[in-house]
Amino acid sequence: MFKKLQGSFCWKLALSVLSLSAVSCGPLNLEDVTYGITLRDTKEKFNIFTDGSVATNIEQLEDGSVSWVTTAAGGAGGGVAFYVKGNKEEINIENYESIDLEMDYSVVEDKWSAEAMNPSFCMRILPWDSTGMFGGYEDLEYFDTSSNSGSLTYNIKIPSDFSEKLKSSSDFDSVLGFAIKFNDYNRGNNDGDELKVQLKNIKFNPKKDAAEDKAFDDGLTDSQRGTVVEINYPTRDYTVNEADLTDADRYEKHAWVYLPAGYDASDKETEYPLFVLIHGFGQNENTWGLSNKGRGGKIKGYMDRGMANGSVEKFVLVVATGVASKNWGPNGLGTDIDGFYAFKGELRDDLIPYVRANFNIKEGRDNVALSGLSMGGGQTFTIGILECLDLISNFAGLSPALFVEPADFKATIEGNKDFDGLMIHNLYMTTGDADTLILEKYPAFVEAMRDWDRIENFKDYIFPGGTHDFPVWYKGFNDFIQMVFKNKNAEVVLPDIDAESSDDAEISVDAENPVEAEDSADDENSD
Structure with missing residues (x-):
């Protein structure tokens, strides 16, 4: 199929x-x-x-x-x-x-x-x-x-x-x-x-009479910044049949973990939602830029600022390589197609259980989110939703590679008795309007998802001038965390950082309606 x-x-x-x-x-x-x-x-x-x-x-x-x-x-x-x-x-x-x-x-x-x-x-x-x-x-x-x-x-x-x-x-x-x-x-x-x-x-x-450059200050204190740690979790090559596994097919795999400000490993009473983020073809766990060096990368800045200003609930993020074979790395090229398709086993049986066992994570599928870009966006649908809906209820496809027709996709879910009654709590999709790799299938898939009564909350966004590239995905990441991890107890209004003079960012966010401004943009830009 x-x-x-x-x-x-x-x-x-x-x-x-x-x-x-x-x-x-x-x-x-x-x-x-x-x-x-x-x-x-x-x-x-x-x-x-x-x-x-x-x-x-x-x-x-x-x-x-x-x-x-x-x-x-x-x-x-x-x-x-x-x-x-x-x-x-x-x-x-x-x-x-x-x-x-x-x-x-x-x-x-x-x-x-x-x-x-x-x-x-x-x-x-x-x-x-x-x-x-x-x-x-x-x-x-x-x-x-x-x-x-x-x-x-x-x-x-x-x-x-x-x-x-x-x-x-x-x-x-x-x-x-x-x-x-x-x-x-x-x-x-x-x-x-x-x-x-x-x-x-x-x-x-x-410029003529330009002011002196000012020292950088984002207004946050060290206590308001999350930390980034590295993990190495045990897994195996899922492209190899279990009966044929050798010692060489078992290994520990590297990933990055973001822990929110105030995270205390000894405080077992305070638990956090989990967000798993994966990459695209030809990439690995390093490509998103999350790091324990420097200031940690753009997505760390989004999380730090969102949590500090109260618009985003605190959560734990793990950025992993979505290639479930020996070819994952370290620093692998991310080109093993069979390894991409085999990621279900690693996600279900190794990665999520390891993170739950080693960090303070909330129970329940509504406290788990999965997102990926390009090939990882395709995995979000074909592995995350089609095969792991019992574990995860929040998803984002960022310029997703769509390997399945929407009617077949929906029929497979509806026909799976193990998923009876399981709703998709949040689904977010985005792509650029100049992304020639995605646009052929994207509009029809979006419309099918928009009309599907199994999805409780659906949002999509077309990035003006966006190609198959990171500006689209950075924005998609930020939109998604504002959507899924909205702090319902916060009574704050975020500054409109998407100034009217900006060509690339269209969503003005506040704590009550984190992606509300997308609706009009979707109507204008979706085919």
């Missing part, structure tokens, strides 16, 4: 093949540095965001420039991230009008498709809560080159509303860094095409 994901579609969903690369960047004498970053007439060597850079052969050269090799990966060619300041402090982007860029680039011989367009790049801005290329960002500008190898000098204008755009997703205009990303999205590249890049100079040009 249900078709498995075909190979021709797999590479399209390979949004980011995550690999943390070794960086050669020994100490440099700044007097000898020819190239680097200039900010307010101060020039420094580049400071590489090592944990967040998605490229290979990253090297800081003696002249101060940085070179790397980036590889086409179904739209997520990757690149290198940098701090704007050597001391890792932020700047306020509203104080700047443009960025000058100078770099060389060349296609790697015998590793460039003849059908590919000339290389294209993106200047990506990393807000205060970023953990790198995919841990929180806003794309500033995409720009093309005129030949497949050469030098590029380019001035990138910062739109007048860009600071508001950052605020709409991060609440502040504080910028921690930037990234240069190879743009291989719909440009004729084959996966594996390689491009060598040498970044020479970056200059942030301040």
